[in-house]
Amino acid sequence: MGAIDQSVNQLQSADNEDITLFRDMLLRCLEKEVIPHYDQWEKDGWMPKEAWLMLGAAGMLGPDMPEEFGAAGAPFEVALMILEETCRLNLHSLSTALNVHANIVMPYINNLGTAEQKAQWLPRMVTGEVVGSIGMTEPGAGSDLAGMRTNAVRDGDEWVINGSKTFITNGLHCGLIVLAAKTDTTKGAKGISLFLVDSSLPGFKKGKGIKKMGQHSNDTAELFFDNLRVPANALLGEENKGFIYLMQELPRERLGLGSQAIGACEGAMAITADYVKQRKAFGSTVAQFQNTRFKMAELRAQLELAKSYLKQCEARFKVGAMTTEEASILKLTSTELQVKLTHECLQLFGGYGYTEEYPISRFFTDARVQTIYAGTSEIMKEMIARGELGR
Ligand SMILES: Cc1cc2nc3c(=O)[nH]c(=O)nc-3n(C[C@H](O)[C@H](O)[C@H](O)COP(=O)(O)OP(=O)(O)OC[C@H]3O[C@@H](n4cnc5c(N)ncnc54)[C@H](O)[C@@H]3O)c2cc1C
Incomplete structure (x- = not known):
């Protein structure tokens, strides 16, 4: 084994130890503090909010931050393990x-923020005191972000923001939002800037929570900005x-979505295997029907391929080589x-x-949105096709 291989192996085993340690802590925390209350x-x-503070105290919010x-x-990978x-x-x-909160908003601040912005927000996000959101989608601009109407106009030492966002995850809890707004309305996507907006400022209004078919306990809200004034240094990047920043951060965001998809698939497979082995029909267990065996075998085979691709993407992300196209392939295939x-x-x-008594129904309803948010499957195909065929 060469010296480089050896040092890579050493690094990987140190990482694996970290992951095991955090996994044990996470499982203990979930078992004691989350699962009893989750229903x-x-x-x-x-x-x-106490749940956010508890997760912060347990070290589960942004464990990979400095x-x-x-x-x-x-x-x-510890952050991905938590999602999985x-x-x-x-x-x-x-x-x-x-x-x-931890896999999208915190990396945005850590990768793009000034020292002052990081010191202002990250410590309070690590404890859960401040909950983070990201605001891109608007009633008239979902897949096509260039159509966004929320705008920010410079006025002396401040920016004045007007507009609204919809479908914002953590929107009701949020203390901080990474907000996308037009700073040049003549330039389409090239006129968008990002702001770190404190939700306690006058002119920031939270609408009602949006009722969804699944994933009920994460709050999703409409947000309104009416002559909201933020200081000049709220501009991110x-x-x-x-x-450009939204595109740059896509690989990390989609690694998160991929990790969630793989985790949910493993969980759903495990409870299904248990169920079919004990449920009886026509004098045998459901597990003994060839249809069941073939279905489970096909799903297992596809899941193992998806896991390999996720690992490949993680490795490429780690050395800064994961592309937007790979991120789209990962999001498309794992969530589908x-x-x-x-x-x-x-x-x-x-x-x-x-x-509702059987947990597979929640696996099913919670899964449905995975092919919609963070870029629909159709948009993923469009992005992959651009790599193959050009625009
Ligand atoms: C539960 C939930 C949480 C969310 N959280 C957030 C959040 O935290 N922050 C945030 O900013 N947004 C969030 N979103 C918004 C989400 O990202 C958008 O819903 C998504 O990007 C799709 O936009 P849209 O709903 O406007 O659909 P539309 O863009 O109106 O799309 C409608 C249909 O047209 C298809 N379509 C659109 N363009 C094309 C094309 N060029 N080619 C082929 N088909 C196309 C789409 O794939 C889709 O099937 C969330 C959404 C949900 C449901």
């Missing part, structure tokens, strides 16, 4: 809330470079598999699968 949160359509901000400085495990345990609402797999697994539960 109630889902009924309430709301995860209490130590100077109170985080653990762990490898980024929470989905494996059928806690998809929590997972999505964490994905936005450079003016009019927002769209999640939707298909949870659908097929639910079928094997018969009528019981359609009841």
Whole structure:
């Protein structure tokens, strides 16, 4: 073995130790502090603020952020492991809330922010005192972000923001939003900038929570900005470079979505295997029917391929080589598999699968949005096609 291979192996085993350590801590924390309350949160359509503070105290919010901000400085795979495990345990609402807060918003600030911006926001996001959101989508601009109308106009030492956003995850809890707004309305996507907006400022209004078919306990809201004044230093990165930053951050965001999809698939497969082995029909177990065996075998084979691709993407991300196209392939294939797999697994539960009493129904409903948010499957195909065929 060469010296480089040896040092890569050493690095990987140090990372694996970190992941194991964090996984044990996470599972203990979920078992004690989350799972006993989760059904109630889902009924309430709301995860209490105390849960955020508890997760912060347990070191689960941005574990890979630098130590100077109170985080653990762990490898980024720890953050992905948290997303995967929470989905494996059928806690998809929590997972999505964490994905936005810790896997999207915190890296935006850490990668693009000034020293002052990082010091202002990251320590309080690590503790859960401040919950993070990202605001891109508007009633008239979803897949086509260039059509956004929220705008920011410079006025002396301030920016004045007007407009609205919709479907914002953590929108009701949010203390901070990374907000995309037009700073040049003549330039389409090239006129978008990002701002770090404090939700307590006058002119920031939170609408009602949006009722969804699944993932009930992560709050999703409309937000309104009426002559909202933010200081000049709330601009994140450079003016009019927002769209470039959104593209730059896609690989990390989609690694999160891919990890969630894989976790949910594993969780759904495990409970389905248990169920079909004990459920009887026509004098045998459901597991003994060839249809069941073939279905489970096909799903397992597809899942193992998806896991390999996720690992490949993680490795490429780590050395800064993961492309937007790869991120789109990962998001498309892993989330489409999640939707298909949870659908097929639910079928094997018969009528019981359609009841709330059996957890496969939650795996199924929580999965559905995965092919829609963070870029629909159709948009993923468009981005992959651009790599193949050009524009
Ligand atoms: C639960 C939930 C949470 C969300 N969280 C956030 C959040 O935190 N922050 C945020 O900014 N947004 C968030 N979103 C918004 C989400 O990202 C958008 O819903 C998504 O990007 C699609 O936009 P749209 O809903 O406007 O659909 P549209 O853009 O109107 O699309 C409608 C249909 O047309 C298709 N379509 C559009 N363009 C093309 C094309 N060029 N070629 C082929 N087909 C096309 C789409 O694929 C889709 O099938 C969330 C959404 C949901 C449901």
